Amino acid sequence: MGISPYYVLLLIPILAVFLLVLLYLIARPRPSRIPIKGRHVFITGGSSGIGLAIAHQAAAEGARVSILARNPKRLEEAREAVRLATGVEVNVFSADVRDAKAVSRAVEEAGPIDVLVCNQGVFMPLELEKQELEEVKFMVDVNLMGTFHLIKAALPTMKRRTRETGLPASIALMSSQAGQVGIYGYAAYSASKFALRGLSEALQHEVIADNIYVSLIFPPDTETPGFAEGEQERRPELTNIIAGSSKGMKADDVAKASLNGIKSGRFIIPCNFEGTMIAIATCGLSPQSSFITAFIEVAGASFLRLTALFFQWNWFCTIEKWQTKNSAKLKENTY
Numbered sequence: 001m002g003i004s005p006y007y008v009l010l011l012i013p014i015l016a017v018f019l020l021v022l023l024y025l026i027a028r029p030r031p032s033r034i035p036i037k038g039r040h041v042f043i044t045g046g047s048s049g050i051g052l053a054i055a056h057q058a059a060a061e062g063a064r065v066s067i068l069a070r071n072p073k074r075l076e077e078a079r080e081a082v083r084l085a086t087g088v089e090v091n092v093f094s095a096d097v098r099d100a101k102a103v104s105r106a107v108e109e110a111g112p113i114d115v116l117v118c119n120q121g122v123f124m125p126l127e128l129e130k131q132e133l134e135e136v137k138f139m140v141d142v143n144l145m146g147t148f149h150l151i152k153a154a155l156p157t158m159k160r161r162t163r164e165t166g167l168p169a170s171i172a173l174m175s176s177q178a179g180q181v182g183i184y185g186y187a188a189y190s191a192s193k194f195a196l197r198g199l200s201e202a203l204q205h206e207v208i209a210d211n212i213y214v215s216l217i218f219p220p221d222t223e224t225p226g227f228a229e230g231e232q233e234r235r236p237e238l239t240n241i242i243a244g245s246s247k248g249m250k251a252d253d254v255a256k257a258s259l260n261g262i263k264s265g266r267f268i269i270p271c272n273f274e275g276t277m278i279a280i281a282t283c284g285l286s287p288q289s290s291f292i293t294a295f296i297e298v299a300g301a302s303f304l305r306l307t308a309l310f311f312q313w314n315w316f317c318t319i320e321k322w323q324t325k326n327s328a329k330l331k332e333n334t335y
């Protein structure tokens with residue numbers, strides 16, 4: 001007599017179903033679809049790399065596209081490239097995002113925005129000790145302050161537009177996997193990208209009543225002109241090794257993941273498999289509209305923490321080995 005111990009096993013699926021139902025009820029913000037077709041998508045840094053790839057795809061999907069960057073020649077080339085590929089005429093705006101007035105003029109001229117993609121960004125990896133404060137400030141100004149300027153300029157008309165059309169809108173910010181985990185060589189860059197997360201979490205609370213969804217995009221190393229130009233050879237070798245833990249991507253694939261995430265109103269948008277793992281490991285107190293992802297976050301928490309600790313262990317070992325090797329070399333050279 002008595003209850004068979006095997007009944008205990010039944011508890012697992014029952015708990016899982018209970019948890020799924022609970023998460024379905026409480027996941028916030030409520031899921032939404034954000035249409036792109038026929039709507040105004042404004043992309044900063046849209047003349048190169050990831051931004052240009054997003055411009056191409058948004059145009060191909062029937063959006064009205066505007067791009068903003070500094071260099072007018074590169075903007076014209078981008079306009080031409082999108083026209084050749086899709087037949088769509090892109091509006092171009094030359095401005096430096098560090099100049100709040102110039103940003104606000106461009107945004108006004110472009111007209112009300114439905115999807116704002118703050119993608120402009122600069123990256124100069126270097127150990128903080130060797131990096132000039134000027135470069136630190138440059139990254140913070142372009143990556144963080146530039147994003148503030150854009151949102152401040154676009155928000156009032158975006159709000160009016162969602163009220164008038166009844167359709168949800170989106171503000172998407174381009175962070176980086178280096179905005180989820182700080183790694184060697186990225187003290188300044190990571191600071192500028194982590195900051196976007198605080199901005200996004202707070203902003204999502206403030207704009208949900210206006211039917212605006214905030215998205216944060218976290219790409220790994222991506223093949224772009226900006227990445228090819230300086231980063232790969234300039235980057236400290238330890239940064240190369242650690243960043244190599246996450247598989248690199250093509251700009252087109254990052255753009256596809258970004259647009260899919262934006263259209264589904266996702267708060268956090270990972271781009272590759274490692275990115276999905278990092279997103280779950282670093283979910284923290286962030287908004288989550290998908291109850292399925294919420295379920296994975298809850299069920300996977302301890303396992304992913306353990307995995308993350310193994311990654312850190314591996315990285316610290318690499319750093320230690322590297323430094324022992326280098327100090328040996330240094331000694332050789334002095335004798």
Ligand SMILES: NC(=O)C1=CN([C@@H]2O[C@H](COP(=O)(O)OP(=O)(O)OC[C@H]3O[C@@H](n4cnc5c(N)ncnc54)[C@H](OP(=O)(O)O)[C@@H]3O)[C@@H](O)[C@H]2O)C=CC1
Binds near residue numbers: 175221225
């Ligand atoms: N490539 C990568 O490995 C990764 C990139 N990212 C992020 O993705 C975003 C795009 O990167 P990626 O495509 O590689 O970069 P690129 O260097 O290829 O392009 C950067 C774009 O931003 C514009 N831009 C730069 N500074 C300013 C400024 N002050 N004002 C206005 N526009 C500016 C550039 O135009 P112009 O110079 O004419 O102003 C260009 O259009 C960045 O935010 C980056 O941090 C995230 C993870 C990985």
Ligand SMILES: CCCCCCCCCCCCCCCC(=O)[C@@H](N)CO
Binds near residue numbers: 178183242278281311
């Ligand atoms: C729990 C499981 C964890 C799994 C793996 C963790 C891997 C972390 C890799 C960090 C990569 C940082 C890339 C920065 C890209 C970038 O922004 C620059 N190219 C500049 O643009």
